[in-house]
Amino acid sequence: MHTWNLDSLYSGLDDQKFINDKVLLTEKIDSLNALATSLDVVSVEKVTEVLTSRNELNALIRTLAAFLSLNESVDAANNAYKSELGQLMQTLASSRSAQAIIDQYLANISNLDELLNDEYINDHAFYLQEIIDRKKYQLPADQEALIAKININGVNNWEDLYDYITASYTMDYNGEPITLTKVRNLAYSADPKVRKEAYEDEIAGYKGIEDALAYSLNSIKGHVNTMVELRGYEDALEMTLISSRMQRSTLDALFGAIDASLPKFRAYLQHKAKLLGHENGLPFYDLFAPLVKSEEEYTIEKAESMVYDSFKTFSDDLANLVQRAFDNNWIDYLPRDNKRGGAFCSNLPMIKESRVLHNFGNDLGSVVTLAHELGHAYHGHKIENHHMLNTGYVMPIAETASNFCELILSEAALKTASRTSKIELLENMISDATQVIVDIYSRFLFEQSVLDARHNQFLSADDLKALMLDAQRKTYGEGLDQDVMHPYMWACKGHYYSSGLNFYNFPYAYGALFSKGLYAKYLEEGESFVSKYENMLAHTTILSTEDIGTLAGVDVSTQAFWESSLGMLTDMIDEFMELTKEGL
Template sequence: MKSLPRWDLTPIYPGPESPEFLADIELIRTKSAELEARLADEKSDLQTNIEAFELILDHMGNLGSYTHALVSTDTTNAVYLKAFNQVEDLLLVLKPLSVRFMRHLAKREDEIKDRGADDPYAYVLQGLLIEQKHLMSDELEEFAADLARSSWDAFSRLQQSLGSSISAEWEDGRMKTVVELRNMATDGDRAIRKKAFEKKLEVLEIHEEAFAAALNGVKGATISLNARRGWESPLGRSIFQSRIDSEILSALIATLEEAVPLFRSYLKKKAELLGLENLAFYDLFAPVGKSAKRYSYEDAQAFIVEHFSRFSEAMGKFAQNAFEKNWIDPEPRKGKVGGAYDISFPVAKESRILSNFDYTYSGVSTIAHELGHAYHDSKVMQRGGLLAKYPMPLAETASIFCEGLIFRGALEEADEEERIALIDAFLQDSTQVCLDILSRFYFEEEVFKRRKEGDITARELNEMMLDAQKRTYGPALDVYHPYMWAVKSHYYRPEFSHYNYPYAFGQLFGLGLSKRSEDDPSAFVEQYDALLSVSGMKSVRDVGLEAGIDLRDRSFWQEGIEVIARYVEEFKSASPH
């Protein structure tokens, strides 16, 4: 197979030391000073102030996305790290400016209310008014912004750097990074999967104190800041940031808990098909059925474009453009972070996608997932920066919807044995997004509870992780993953706690939307694009109601589980070969 390409960031900036990059840094400083002066005048035009703030947000987004993209593909590159720190320095300007912008809005609350509910900014401005009520004093907010760089943000970077660079000896003195070892979880040879898993645990144990210090640092800072700002709990703030409410989250979690036996039954059948009494954690991604099919990167491109185009010509063209213009970085390599993500560039009106492509169907599906994010970005980036920031649950909806397009397309072309392999791949992902996410939700709740009392040791974190996994996977596994807390970067996000339930939300919401798309495909395309376009402007509940969905009603979430259940039943009818 051909070597994998790397993404092209030069249309964003020619380089991290280029005049264009440095000019944008200076632009933010200049425009911020100008806006500061306007905010001091309570009679200045409010809409002009909003648009000036959005311009700053867009350019900061461009710079931040660019340096994040650089560092995540080469976490030890000194030039990239310098550029990253230059942009981080701008937070000392932007965060106090954001505080003053919210204070300015508070002084003009009556004027904001007079703009009316039909104003496209109505919901977002009301959210900012609530957030400003949770601000500390200006002095403390500035101090927190300054302190972040060398404390909780630094801990987050430490986890990212360690997770992408530490390695274990494999054979003949050759080294494999943790990312490379994780990618071996899909190998058809159980001995290789087991060896890779054990090597990964060995190297994570060596560095467990560093990971534990990082997690304690991030979670401790989160608890302190939330308390100072008057948030009830990290989960309460997460609910606010997600633009949902506790009733929606309760309905979702209750549905996931009720579905635990369904996922365990799938895992028991998978063990049978693999000739095992029980699965180990390293068997979760083992191929079942006709698993020898490998996808070249070119195969992945053709497949994704074809099936995106079947749903929507515009979506197909969007994906084709992303491949042709090298928006995607699929090559696993030393120094590159694991996993996958999409990142947007608001000024350039483009996105980039990082993945670690492994030539499997799962690798194809991952790229489709991230292209779903990018397509979503393309819809909201036509609006101002304040209206383009959609919440995490809706972010995952778009990506999982696109996974569904690929999955259904693959099933159409599959013979009986390939079909079982594809259904297994779908159920693997569904198990991760529902069952494993539930374990992560339990774990993070316990972390916050324990962290209030003091530092948590690596051993205690392992025990907590195992408890959460046993609570969800139960007897379906006989070997668990005690260091999952060390490898999941989601736990190390100081700005967003409980970066877990949005995935389950997206999975089940996306499955519900997929069912509606089958009823009237041509009409749904327009509705779908409109839903994405307004996703940064409304509460999640209101977005759902526009599609005729009440997200507080458990019966809707159960519809998504029923889709999964149909595939579980088909999978359970398969015979071992």
């Protein structure tokens, strides 16, 4: 009960369809490899063949990979899924050279306007134009294939080293070994003594791994700088912005508004510090300290009812989608041994469904998380009728629907909440916002400084700690106790340790604030905004971030838009501080 059903994909590893699809995958890769050798002319027929082959292969890969990774996420001790995933990656490796050749073929199309007279090709206009526009950053196909092969035992291993060390390393906590994940989770403890001791032991524990992680980070960022130079990008940020379909001016507008809002967030942090008995700003170990705890218990059934009822106030389409999720067992709710922590949603456009992993805790936060993940499912629902090559949305847009749905639920809950529940909900929302605004800004500044410095030097662990503290001082300012910050945030955030995803930070701020700006638009326009919002979601995979905003009636390239979005948060801070001005 309360587990997901994956039979829409396969019933198990012994399902004949799963076995047949693995054989089919090999056949389709063989066909793709053969196709790559016959790309002599650009024609409607040949481009159609390429697009069809990629669509079919993409759907098959995603079906197999989703089934295996979803099973592994709830049964990590089952090595059969790991083994099958490894075999799948090996099978896919045999298509790398062909994929690089096909990319070159599509990038060299010079008569796209003529080809777009064909309806099927026209459906892929954005996909093709993007490949053509990025042609200047491509290397010759043989070099692309060589880099991919070298990376397997090169930069990929540095990424894997980070994952292995941080997952397996144990540090001392009260005389007992504890994993990094578990000691960091103690930051949410209701006991102030536990929070402080966990922080101190965490900081001390990094000493044992700081040099290995510093080598890993230096190697990855050095590799990134090399690839930026080889491909002809201005810098790693330009490479990230292009892959994010975003103009640098839009990012500048976002951070301009964030920078102007920092005094309000610092005031919130100082207020929280005083509520907890601190006089010199909030010590880092109390950033996530719970202030109050509602006595109300939330069952899964109550959570589903709250989500459905609040979503129905927005649209029947949204409410009907989540009802499908409840009725058809799309959600794996409860924590259990060998199930990964946290929560996520996996869109499955090839079967027009989604799956949600949750670790439900019978509290209000778990209800909000459910709404958040089902927002991702709704986003998947709005793009499920696209061709497979048109189902990928970029990171800045990825959190739009989820945050929007979280707002729908939270705003509804606030209307009927008791004082204690209201304090809890407001503080949770503001605390989360502080992370995706203030902390994310510090991470962006840190990563930028690391990439800049890495051009000329190897950065020791001490260098990295100094850069991190400098970034935190610039964003948190007097909101944090300057003597109790976190110099090792570079060591505990895996986002830095990916050569393919640089600046995996600002998209969180973009998504959080974009959704708030859209919600403000909904409050302003009412029901007439709903169809505009749904149309926007449907186009998030085939437009730039700026054009997506235009569809919703907002201009994301202006600082004024982001300031209006932040206005929702500063209003929350004012309400929270007024509600707690006499204490809790």
